[in-house]
Amino acid sequence: MRILETTVSSPTTIDEAWTMWKSYEEPITFIAGGTFLQTKWEKGVAVPSKMLHLGDVLEYKQIYMDTERQIHIGSFVKLAECKNHPLIAKTLPQLSQTIEKIAAPAVRNLGTIGGNIANCVGDTIPLLLALDAEILYLNKEGRQRIDLQDWFEITECSIILEVIITLDDEEKSYLFTKKIGRREAFSASVVTLAGKLTVKGNQLCKVRIAAGGGETQPSRLRNVENILQHDQIIDSNVLKRVYQALMTEYQPVEDVFYSSNYRLKVASNLLISELEKWRGEYGGLYK
Amino acid sequence: MADYTSNLASSRPRPDGMGKVTGALNYFTDLQFPNMLYGKVLRSEHPHAKIQQLNIEKAEQLPGVLAVITSKDVPGLNGFGLITQDQPVFCDQVVRYVGDAVAAVAAITPEIAERAIKRIEVTYEPLPIMDDPESAMNPDSTPLHSGGNILHEASYENGDVDEGFPLCDVIIEETYLLPRQMHAYMETEGGVFVPERDGRLSVYAGTQHGYKDRLQLARILNLSEERIRVISSPMGGSFGGKDELNIQPYGAILALKTGRPVKIHQSRRESMISGIKKHPMKITMKTGAKKTGEIVAHEVRIIADTGAYATLGPAVLDFAVEHAIGPYVIPNVKTKGYAVFTNNGVAGEFRGFGGNQITFALEGQIDRLADDLHMSPLKLRKKNLRQGTDPGPVGQMIAPTNGDSLVLDEITQSPLLALDKRDSDNPWKKTGVGVALTMHGGGLGFGRMDPSGGKISLNHEGKIEIAFGFEEVGQGLLAVIENITTEAIGCSSEDLHIVIGDTDKVPHSGSSTASRGTSMIWHSLQRLKGPFKEKLLDTAAKRSGYQKEQLCVGEKGIWLNGQRILTFEQLFLENEPISIDTKFDFPTTPNSIPGGHFLYSFAAVAVKVEVDLITGAIKVTDIDQAVSAGPVVNPNGYIGQIEGGTIMALGYTLLEEAAMQQSRYTTENFDTYILPTIQDIPPKMNVRAIEDLWEGDMYGPRGVGEIGTVALAPAIVRAIYDATGHWVTKLPVSREEILHAREMVF
């Protein structure tokens, strides 16, 4: 006999969810798959007395591409579904790879992509930042669309509805994503790094690098991006400056297991090794 | 040589395999009884504190709570411990570690029990924390127990190291630090305690030794042993962790007090905090050799952090002291060890029993010496190896054996060791190989009561009932009993009825520990088979009229010249029971050396590792292991024990540490206590079993429960050195240290 002491409301449409949400006076906890929240409760964080469960909402549970080559991933899509979706496997295999490294199959069958983003330290975030993803969300005024990085800046509460990724037709881009955990699989992240380098003509026209890991909220490393974009040719001198920039820009949160210094070293090693790989594969494209 | 694979043929699935693999099997913690209550234990908030006040009233008032118990409710001895009963069932004055029990409750649901626990009010006065064994040893330190903080000292001396060292051309002095490993059994401690109508108490709780639990519970409950029945097999893993009592006293007292069945099942967090662990050790070794490679002197100092209570701390230390020179002949040796009380949890029995720690240090010394001497590590080992009839490591008489030299020769054939490591074209990866050797004593050792035995009988269903007091902890005991018995008696496995894990039904066999189970079952059957078959044939001859000499025991009955003439069922007669039992002691050395062993097994391991220079992570890509432990009883079980033990050691070397700060665990669950998963283990492991024993050896198969865990760590560390030029001295290997070393050294 288990006694649940939490009131859970389970709307079945997004409008119903919106109406319910607006009717509450105090802030309410959203719950989708509940897998992230569960880890908090296990650590002793109190279970809230009221929750709005979004997992039964019919909409925003699909993945599709619109006419503008934008991929829409519904917020309530389970991580496993997202990973195995043919469209994702074909157009964004790196996202599938990233999800494969999250938790274990049972957790991925419950956890959602929206929950992964909304918890602010999810492992998909660096890659989504590198992809310039956007967020479609709902606040008390209605639906809004915003860059993912900017969504993190919003302090008001909102429900994520979709994450939207625009596929560019530029084929000469190099997209990478790396998660370093405490073991090979089923581990929280110590460092997560993702990046995208896009070449147009003879120019490295766009650089995105984002890093997170553990309790560190992922963010783009704009100084690192600027150096790479400005200098174009990546020689050892540039790598040194990239390293310097990363040291100041990436501020990993440490714990008793890994120091921030270690995390920095790993992030910079990862970045340098990826840049070396990229140079090997694409470096000859522009001189 | 190219074909270096496991030489063990796959055997039939073990009798309990399917249930365990599919999860169909019910463990005791899955049991439900009518009217069952749920128990929960309140454990100390502080690693060291005085209890000023304890108030249980508010908990008692909670509806649904049927009992709240404290030290006042212990009917008999308020203490437990396998050797010394120094651990209170409930603390009433002082708590000495974060898992110390203060009170317990029984309620109608686990949630109510949980809430009741929170309503118990304890006022503590925190005392200074003793978290470092070396400071705790200081005579000025506050004693945690009346006898002071040194629980046990052990030493061994031979020759004179002070005379030996000046003769050496090379001397290596190094300190090795070994972590606190958790057993991490799948099933956490738990069970159900049932008061029976006849006034007896049934205890359904996994343990490694049902009779020992019965004895310990009888003392605590102030009951005669006969009034307690311990049903104790199968359980979801133990690895040494459940030999000592854990939740049994609480469940038992609550059940007797409420008159209702009480279930206790610890959460992983509770298990982590209260459960015993492997001893963290700090081992300093000074080892000297001549230019020729002859090792001349070896000085060892061991400090074992035994935590708050004794349990098997002294025996673990004795084992480490005994194995400090391993299979080598060293004329001048001085070993000194201390097991020291601290507030750091409780350390006790753990697969390997002190052998892992000491072998890591010893093999580390040998490797460093080899390096300084510019000698191959294999050659240096070979040069200093004991001979077949040499005494054991503490000068004691042992069963003659050249297992060490056999495994060393076998591992020399491993293709891993011939590897060209400069084949990697990835600048961020470096590979290396390493090898290590070990010997490991079986049984409890000299001076420790180590009786065993078994019983065989023909039951009314015509089954051959074979009973042992051993426990199925996951090791594959049933397959071992089945294989040894069918071979000894000549019957088939369908003829058998195996009885284990129930003090109302089984004979005394001693604990399922110290790699003794398989060995003792084999010894029992050597004693049982003759008289039992004799009795069967006597009866058959009488019943059939055929001559006894012409009959033999076979599948499903008694056979004459290829024809079955009687089934076992036909042989059974109520008033003429056929039953034989045996009692004997584990063979031990005649020399009076506390814990000194007589029977040893041996292993040599070769590994290949890949060092990731981006993260400092170590990946073990291949493991070859040669084992000498006598005849193989059950090939699958043998592989399972060696591979499983090896992976446990891989975790110990690279990932696992029950870390503490200020005597509190910083790893409280499996999200932070990192065990290897399938992705962390090498895709390929080869086990080479060497079955040969010394000519005339009559001691049969040795157990293989522990030997696979011992030699891996030093082999990995040697391989890391091979790859990077950096010597690791502290486990688990720190990735941070590897990255740092990369900047400094390579």
Ligand SMILES: Cc1cc2nc3c(=O)[nH]c(=O)nc-3n(C[C@H](O)[C@H](O)[C@H](O)COP(=O)(O)OP(=O)(O)OC[C@H]3O[C@@H](n4cnc5c(N)ncnc54)[C@H](O)[C@@H]3O)c2cc1C
């Ligand atoms: C054993 C285990 C291992 C794990 N390992 C990993 C890992 O390796 N990497 C990783 O990234 N995560 C890991 N997680 C965390 C979690 O599984 C994932 O982050 C998952 O994607 C969370 O999704 P969810 O739907 O379960 O989120 P929930 O737990 O339901 O919610 C997470 C947070 O987001 C909010 N939220 C949920 N949906 C929305 C929405 N649509 N709009 C606004 N807010 C919302 C909730 O209020 C909550 O604060 C692990 C969890 C467990 C239990």
